[in-house]
Amino acid sequence: MKKCTKTLLTAIGVTGGLIGGLWVGTKVTSEPAIRDIKPYFRHRSPYIFAHRGGMGLAPEHTAAAFDKAGKFDVDGFEIDIRMTKDEEIVVFHDAYVDRTSNGAGRVSDMTLAELRDLDFGYHFRDAEGSHPYRGSEDAKIMTLRELLEKYPDKLINIDIKDDPNSYEGSLIPSLLYRLIDELGVEDRVLVTSFYDSQIDRFHLYSGEDIALGAGEDQVRNAYIAYASGFKHMFSPKADTFQIPPQYNNIPLDKKGFIDYLQSLNVAVGYWVINEMDEMDELIQKGAHTIVTDYPDISHHLMKERY
Numbered sequence: 431m432k433k434c435t436k437t438l439l440t441a442i443g444v445t446g447g448l449i450g451g452l453w454v455g456t457k458v459t460s461e462p463a464i465r466d467i468k469p470y471f472r473h474r475s476p477y478i479f480a481h482r483g484g485m486g487l488a489p490e491h492t493a494a495a496f497d498k499a500g501k502f503d504v505d506g507f508e509i510d511i512r513m514t515k516d517e518e519i520v521v522f523h524d525a526y527v528d529r530t531s532n533g534a535g536r537v538s539d540m541t542l543a544e545l546r547d548l549d550f551g552y553h554f555r556d557a558e559g560s561h562p563y564r565g566s567e568d569a570k571i572m573t574l575r576e577l578l579e580k581y582p583d584k585l586i587n588i589d590i591k592d593d594p595n596s597y598e599g600s601l602i603p604s605l606l607y608r609l610i611d612e613l614g615v616e617d618r619v620l621v622t623s624f625y626d627s628q629i630d631r632f633h634l635y636s637g638e639d640i641a642l643g644a645g646e647d648q649v650r651n652a653y654i655a656y657a658s659g660f661k662h663m664f665s666p667k668a669d670t671f672q673i674p675p676q677y678n679n680i681p682l683d684k685k686g687f688i689d690y691l692q693s694l695n696v697a698v699g700y701w702v703i704n705e706m707d708e709m710d711e712l713i714q715k716g717a718h719t720i721v722t723d724y725p726d727i728s729h730h731l732m733k734e735r736y
Contacts, residue, residue, distance in 0.1 A: 463665040465695040469617035470585065470641040477505040477719040478728045479587055481702050482523060486723035489554040490530060491521045494568035496581060502729035506585030508721045511574055513598035518542040519574040519605055523591060538598045545571045578615055590623040603628060607635035616640050622672060644668035656690050670697040688716040706731045
């Protein structure tokens, strides 16, 4: 028994020594790359973004929502994009139109003209349970071009939703870059996706000219580096992390994690934050961006406390 205990302690000591040696070795040879700050992030923070235009107040991703959010002085909009059958980029979240319109079917199987015939205010209910936007011309689908041209003073956080393995997903990074380049809006857009491969594809076109968000893999790698003590081993490829406060019971809102990312010039944004006290707590910890369904709540917070 004593021999087993001695062997186990020896193994633990050797393992600890190896890990310690690895830490020292990598600390000497590794130096994390600190991001240059893109023009997109050179405005006064914190940024307040209306999630899908402020989907708690009006039909998501429609002019009705964007217009209403604008009245509450948001800095910009967090939006999603998909590609239509005729290769137009529309501002839309779901793969199907069923949840938010009076129609049915996949966005990628419909032309822009077909999508324009649908009522995207059909299912929206206000606090009283009524449908104030049914039949409204302000509750129609929008193209990304229309959004960028209609709100020239807003920052736009663009999330690519189409699966990279689909036909539309394979095309949309290049189509998106060409549109941004044509409109000359490089300094007021951020491009991100849950798919790291979509961000990488877009980056092939954009280079370092446009701000990028982090996909799930990069966020995971950063947190592992932070939690394990090997922070010096992680070099970010993104300019911002757009993350929830918690993921699978892992707290991503620790001040230490925020400070670590900030030391690399990575802005930290949190979604979807709909309570005033939580917004305030995250901002106090150093959050750069708050994404909310309710821009009226964030408006009151900024007026009262900032």
